Amino acid sequence: MTRPGLLLASAALMALTAATADAQDKVFRYSTTGDILGLDPHNNNEGPTNTMKSNIYGRLIHRLPDLSLEPDLATEWERTDDTTWIFTLREGVTFHNGNPFTADDVVYSFERQSQESSDMAFAISSIESVNAIDDYTVEIKTKAPDPTLLLNMPNFYIVDKEFMDENDAFEVIAGAGLQNFANANANGTGPFRIVEWVQDNRVVLEPFEDWWGQDERTDNIDQAIFTPIGNDATRVAALLSGEIDAMYPVPLQDIPRLEGEPDVTVLQGPELRTIFFGFDHHRDELLDMPGSGENPFKDVRVREAFAHAIDKEGIKRVVMRGAATPTGLMVAPGINGFQEDMNEPYPFDPERAQELLAEAGYPDGFPVTFDCPNDRYVNDEAICTAMVAMLERIGIDVTLNAQTKSLHFNKIRDHDTSFFMLGWTPGSYDAHNPLQNLMTTEAPGSGAWNSGRYSNPEVEELSVQISQTVDEEARNELIREAFRIHKEDVGHIPLHQQALAWGVRADTVEEVIQRPFNDIDLRYVTLK
Amino acid sequence: MIDFIAQRMIQAVFVMLVVALISFSLFQFVGDPINNMVGQEATEAQREALREQLGLNDPIPIQFVKWVGNAMQGEFGISYRMGKPVDQLIAERLPATLELVFLSAILALAIGVPMGVYTGLNRYSWLSRVFLTISLIGISLPTFLIGIILILTFGVWLGWLPTFGRGGTVDLGGWQTSFLTLQGWSHIIMPAFTLALFQLTLIMRLVRAEMLEVLRTDYIKFARARGLKQRSINFGHALKNTLVPVITIMGLQIGALLAFSIITETVFQWPGMGLLIIQAIQFVDIPIMSSYLVLVALFFVLINLTVDLLYYAVDPRLRIERPGPAH
Numbered sequence: 095m096t097r098p099g100l101l102l103a104s105a106a107l108m109a110l111t112a113a114t115a116d117a118q119d120k121v122f123r124y125s126t127t128g129d130i131l132g133l134d135p136h137n138n139n140e141g142p143t144n145t146m147k148s149n150i151y152g153r154l155i156h157r158l159p160d161l162s163l164e165p166d167l168a169t170e171w172e173r174t175d176d177t178t179w180i181f182t183l184r185e186g187v188t189f190h191n192g193n194p195f196t197a198d199d200v201v202y203s204f205e206r207q208s209q210e211s212s213d214m215a216f217a218i219s220s221i222e223s224v225n226a227i228d229d230y231t232v233e234i235k236t237k238a239p240d241p242t243l244l245l246n247m248p249n250f251y252i253v254d255k256e257f258m259d260e261n262d263a264f265e266v267i268a269g270a271g272l273q274n275f276a277n278a279n280a281n282g283t284g285p286f287r288i289v290e291w292v293q294d295n296r297v298v299l300e301p302f303e304d305w306w307g308q309d310e311r312t313d314n315i316d317q318a319i320f321t322p323i324g325n326d327a328t329r330v331a332a333l334l335s336g337e338i339d340a341m342y343p344v345p346l347q348d349i350p351r352l353e354g355e356p357d358v359t360v361l362q363g364p365e366l367r368t369i370f371f372g373f374d375h376h377r378d379e380l381l382d383m384p385g386s387g388e389n390p391f392k393d394v395r396v397r398e399a400f401a402h403a404i405d406k407e408g409i410k411r412v413v414m415r416g417a418a419t420p421t422g423l424m425v426a427p428g429i430n431g432f433q434e435d436m437n438e439p440y441p442f443d444p445e446r447a448q449e450l451l452a453e454a455g456y457p458d459g460f461p462v463t464f465d466c467p468n469d470r471y472v473n474d475e476a477i478c479t480a481m482v483a484m485l486e487r488i489g490i491d492v493t494l495n496a497q498t499k500s501l502h503f504n505k506i507r508d509h510d511t512s513f514f515m516l517g518w519t520p521g522s523y524d525a526h527n528p529l530q531n532l533m534t535t536e537a538p539g540s541g542a543w544n545s546g547r548y549s550n551p552e553v554e555e556l557s558v559q560i561s562q563t564v565d566e567e568a569r570n571e572l573i574r575e576a577f578r579i580h581k582e583d584v585g586h587i588p589l590h591q592q593a594l595a596w597g598v599r600a601d602t603v604e605e606v607i608q609r610p611f612n613d614i615d616l617r618y619v620t621l622k
Numbered sequence: 623m624i625d626f627i628a629q630r631m632i633q634a635v636f637v638m639l640v641v642a643l644i645s646f647s648l649f650q651f652v653g654d655p656i657n658n659m660v661g662q663e664a665t666e667a668q669r670e671a672l673r674e675q676l677g678l679n680d681p682i683p684i685q686f687v688k689w690v691g692n693a694m695q696g697e698f699g700i701s702y703r704m705g706k707p708v709d710q711l712i713a714e715r716l717p718a719t720l721e722l723v724f725l726s727a728i729l730a731l732a733i734g735v736p737m738g739v740y741t742g743l744n745r746y747s748w749l750s751r752v753f754l755t756i757s758l759i760g761i762s763l764p765t766f767l768i769g770i771i772l773i774l775t776f777g778v779w780l781g782w783l784p785t786f787g788r789g790g791t792v793d794l795g796g797w798q799t800s801f802l803t804l805q806g807w808s809h810i811i812m813p814a815f816t817l818a819l820f821q822l823t824l825i826m827r828l829v830r831a832e833m834l835e836v837l838r839t840d841y842i843k844f845a846r847a848r849g850l851k852q853r854s855i856n857f858g859h860a861l862k863n864t865l866v867p868v869i870t871i872m873g874l875q876i877g878a879l880l881a882f883s884i885i886t887e888t889v890f891q892w893p894g895m896g897l898l899i900i901q902a903i904q905f906v907d908i909p910i911m912s913s914y915l916v917l918v919a920l921f922f923v924l925i926n927l928t929v930d931l932l933y934y935a936v937d938p939r940l941r942i943e944r945p946g947p948a949h
Contacts (some may be wrong), residue, residue, distance in 0.1 A: 128901075132705065139664075210671070213664060267705070275703050293704055294901065295787070295893050323786055323891045324901070327770050331785045334778045469904070500655065500906045539665060 098461065108266055119316035120621045124340040124614055125329055129294045129322040132277035134456060135251030136207040136214050136266050145613040147251060149299060150281035154181055155247035159609040159618060161428050161523060163244060167252055167283060176564060183230040187306045189254045190287040197226035202255035213268040217249035239564045242524045245430060257281045296321050313619050333358060333597045340606055344595040346415045352597050361596040364419045366426045366610045367519040369471055371587040373397055374512045376547035381512050382461045385598040390460050397584035399450035401440035403488045406589060413476045417593035419467055424528045426591045428610055431525025431573040446460040447488045459489030465503040472592045478515060506545040514545055525573045529557040548585040634923040640915060645915035646686045655702050655906035686764040699909035708913045717786055717797045719894030723879045730821035738829025739861060760823035765882060769816040769889035776812060783808050786891040813890040817883060821875045827873055832864030865936050873929035877922045
């Protein structure tokens, strides 16, 4: 055999043995549209990335699939006065590199995550200070009474002080800039540790044998391989051929087909994100009606007319192929503050809509540009196209402006819009989050995505009260009141919650628990 | 000859600058990258600080001059999405794309030329008709559809080949190659064939047309009259004279292969340059987009230069020195 030939043969042999070595192990291979953004737990606030971080990093409190809270690194907690909490930490916990976990790590993590450049700072922004009382007790003081502190704790990631200091990685480096050590290396206390991350190619994880919860492990996997596959058809094909065990999202048109396959099951459930439409409440003159000096959206009857013109059931049936839950509130079921009895959508009634428009002085309608993303939500552009026809039926002359998300979000953030589509998942799983970000403008830090600048003094006042009221029942009443006023005002038109659809191999996977987040927590995966 | 190369080089620099300017100004319209880089809860102050840090607040001409200046020194900036230097990212991805394009080009030539010669020589045989029909499909079906059909057939129904990704690579001093393992070949063959199909049919039709043309010329008749073997007439004389247009087209097509590889790489989740650029576009990762366009322009320029040099090798008439200005 010639030399190159020998080299070739031995290389081939090596590859074959490498491929078969792990055949006995339980390997869980899963896929979604894009790669994680990075491993720095105090950066990259994005759903799938946050879930990957929670596989690797421990938090004081962990959120169960049904959205309730359970102890993680803190075993118990109590409020000693309105602004002080005492957390008792779990003893005997080690990080992936063997370092012990103590109260110092919690203090350090707070300092790191609360930096200006941290994308996750919002989750702990109400905290004034974190002090170590002893090795296994910390005292958390909030700036004001904070009823949502515990709800935000699953977004407070604990890193190892020694490890970060050794690598000079205190500073959170967002986006561009220097190379970021923490974004490429991870050392947490979570049930899985990172073996390898090849960007845009694969993330390989293995169970952490010294995890504190090892005895009560709910998963049974030996290795997990996460692969991003951007193309829908390729992802479906990879599932059908058995090269991956689970993937999401399943494109709506492929759901019936996958359900027909004997070895594949499709898991479906509602998501926490609410899709809604917003109006320009602020300008005195609508962008589309220059010279008229009028903004029809300032009249509540016009907004109500729009709400009655939208056939939400029709959109669900035709555009979403059944995979949506029409809604009447800005928050989804499962979010703290959701009001079951107020969730009835505005009824579809085009005649009433026309009457309202006539009463408001626009019997022949008016022109408006409708801003929509075309690559962000499930069938976003198709929904907007359907809306054009519905609104034209009541005489509104709609120009659809559907564009890529980076342009769309940029435009509506600058308030450069008259009528727009947006979707929102409250990061804290609490109703105050959309009140603050979408439905008010005045309190400091509010109105970041209130693109139409909806502002009602009563709602503004209620929102401030809600953020500081600790008593649950009183707080819930305030939320109800704020939602009632917003609904009467038709501040926004909530459309629906999209359905999650995951494709799972029935021949290799015993169970994957689907949570209302659109991503897989490896704790809840069992293989056959 | 040296004059010629130097002249081409100067033209190339000019072309590259124009490409850089156009690509750079195009990217001013793809949207604000900031929203992709921070979460929905980020404050306006955080956004503004990041914008300042990235130099996005500078006027566009200044951004461009800065960028060209850095590029001259081999600094292509740091990717917004990945936080790594762009040249390092491109160096990681380039081998995957180059191997894919290389294999496709070889496939296109190795299958396309013989098919073209055969259909040229045997115009009326049934096999020629079959080839021509197949080539019609290859020309008219879009790449992504062919890719999906191949995945469905060989990946899902037959289960012979993997449906996505690049596996079984061997590290050769920083160059990850697919060509040394069976697994590597099983991953590369479908995307390479998908990418090659269009070029293959194009080459086949081109060679066929050229052969038909050449076979009618006088020197072929003379060659026959001299009693040369049919084989030597077909390949030594006829085929060689069809090669100049084939080389031209192939040169241009290698550039097109690089560009078309975006679609093929997306369909097969092939971790190469195409996938990198498509993700960069979705994320408005300006440093990657600008560098990629300039790199592709560079490839085109180099390929065209190589093609010009190949003419010299193939066509003896070009080797004669050009007549002086008196001409």
